[in-house]
Amino acid sequence: GAGVSQSPSNKVTEKGKDVELRCDPISGHTALYWYRQSLGQGLEFLIYFQGNSAPDKSGLPSDRFSAERTGGSVSTLTIQRTQQEDSAVYLCASSLMRMNEQFFGPGTRLTVL
Amino acid sequence: AQSVTQLGSHVSVSEGALVLLRCNYSSSVPPYLFWYVQYPNQGLQLLLKYTSAATLVKGINGFEAEFKKSETSFHLTKPSAHMSDAAEYFCAVSVSGGSNYKLTFGKGTLLTVNP
Numbered sequence: 001g002a003g004v005s006q007s008p009s010n011k012v013t014e015k016g017k018d019v020e021l022r023c024d025p026i027s028g029h030t031a032l033y034w035y036r037q038s039l040g041q042g043l044e045f046l047i048y049f050q051g052n053s054a055p056d057k058s059g060l061p062s063d064r065f066s067a068e069r070t071g072g073s074v075s076t077l078t079i080q081r082t083q084q085e086d087s088a089v090y091l092c093a094s095s096l097m098r099m100n101e102q103f104f105g106p107g108t109r110l111t112v113l
Numbered sequence: 114a115q116s117v118t119q120l121g122s123h124v125s126v127s128e129g130a131l132v133l134l135r136c137n138y139s140s141s142v143p144p145y146l147f148w149y150v151q152y153p154n155q156g157l158q159l160l161l162k163y164t165s166a167a168t169l170v171k172g173i174n175g176f177e178a179e180f181k182k183s184e185t186s187f188h189l190t191k192p193s194a195h196m197s198d199a200a201e202y203f204c205a206v207s208v209s210g211g212s213n214y215k216l217t218f219g220k221g222t223l224l225t226v227n228p
Contacts, residue, residue, distance in 0.1 A: 035216075043221075045216060056214075
């Protein structure tokens with residue numbers, strides 16, 4: 001079956017612009033995660049969605065970052081007023097349930113000029 | 114809070130040689146431990162996981178890891194390296210309890226396999 005997909009695969013934007021990154025989890029997976037992978041910080045947890053429960057947003061680095069998950073499926077990570085330090089690969093993962101194996105997408109490489 | 118230290122950001126081995134990638138963790142509660150592999154321009158793939166069952170865990174592609182509580186270690190090994198093993202490897206920890214979905218990753222170890 002299809003794995004986790006993310007779009008776009010690459011995004012180049014100018015400082016100050018807003019960007020939206022999309023994640024399509026594996027069908028039937030109730031849990032969805034966003035991580036950020038950057039040279040300086042490695043892999044960092046950003047946010048977690050589980051079913052209809054309130055998301056765990058504890059990893060979001062600032063209030064410029066937000067995410068939503070519509071209909072328990074597709075998720076969008078939005079970064080407002082992008083800064084150069086936001087440049088990174090943003091990885092999405094999904095799992096059947098909480099604490100099951102997380103399946104990762106290929107990531108979106110964001111470059112802020 | 115939990116943390117992971119991977120010793121050696123870059124490991125180079127010859128084809129057919131033993132692969133040893135080191136991982137030490139810090140956790141105040143019993144941990145769950147994972148090894149992931151990342152090939153260029155791809156997402157992470159789970160190699161193996163420890164969730165408090167057998168301390169010696171076997172994974173895919175001939176890899177295994179041993180959980181040693183006394184040493185707070187979870188080193189990854191493979192008896193004989195193959196060229197296709199060249200990739201970046203990440204050790205990760207989560208904890209039992211409320212936030213057990215949250216993975217904390219090490220900085221990664223890039224494995225190079227020489228012919």
